[in-house]
Amino acid sequence: DTAVSQTPKYLVTQMGNDKSIKCEQNLGHDTMYWYKQDSKKFLKIMFSYNNKELIINETVPNRFSPKSPDKAHLNLHINSLELGDSAVYFCASSHIWRGGIHGYTFGSGTRLTVV
Amino acid sequence: AQSVTQLDSQVPVFEEAPVELRCNYSSSVSVYLFWYVQYPNQGLQLLLKYLSGSTLVESINGFEAEFNKSQTSFHLRKPSVHISDTAEYFCAVSDRVQGAQKLVFGQGTRLTINP
Known part of the structure; x- marks a missing residue:
């Protein structure tokens, strides 16, 4: 069984469109993340x-809006897609134990290509 | 805030040769340190981690890393590499920002194994 699953795996779309990426974890972790991996x-x-509850928002354009309906799900919605949004987006989850992170479990990534 | 520097962007080695991937982190009172591996077109997998205790930590596939507090380093080593070790390797450190925990990643080191 997949621990952290993301859908879709690939996403090709035109500039200006709105798209969503979904993420689910079945590990019982209490914290979830979105990371962006650029071409480098x-x-x-x-x-x-x-x-x-949103606890980290790292100066991301407000075209990006995360939504967490429950602690097992964290979705990412992107409005008005731009060419520079092309990247691989990774979802991850972790458990906070004794005040610290003991590692992330990552999803397999969503490769977003904006044309 | 914590930061991580991976000193080599690319490391080419021959099969069965030893390898060292270097990682330095910014100083802190206490840190949790991690190495992740990313095989082509895949997500990131935890290779090994240092939380406390013995400064030498090992993975199941022959890699090891040594936490050196005085040099603020966490270099990754393997005495004999295989073609299957070809991947991108990321060093990461835990950080606490505004009461929230996250991992901060280095720039990555591409390990290429030549036959």
Whole structure:
């Protein structure tokens, strides 16, 4: 069984469109994240939710809106897509234990291509 | 805020040769450190982690890393590499920002194994 699953795996869309990426984890973790990996493989955090509450928002354009209906799901909606949004988006989850993170479990990624 | 520097963007080695991938982090009172591996077109997988205790940590596939507090380093080593080790390797450190935990990643090191 997949621990962190993302859909879709590939997404090709035109500039100006609105799209969503879904993420679900079955690990019982209380914290979920969205990371963006650019063409140079650099990973940068975008958002983090803890028990449905937004706790990290890293200066991401407000065209990006995360939504967490429950602690097992974290979706990412993107409005008015731009060419620069093309990247691989990774969902991850973790459990906070004794005040610290002991590692993430990542999804397999969603490769977004804006044309 | 924590930061991580991976000193080599690419490391080419021959099969069965030893390899070291270097990682330095910004100083802190206490840190959790991680190495993740990303195989082509896949998500990130946890390779090993240092939380506390023994400064030498090992993975199941022959990699090891040593936490060196005085040099603020967490270099990854393998005494004999295989073609299947070809991948992107990321060093990461835990960070606490505004009461929230996250992982901060280095720029990645591409390990290429030549026959």
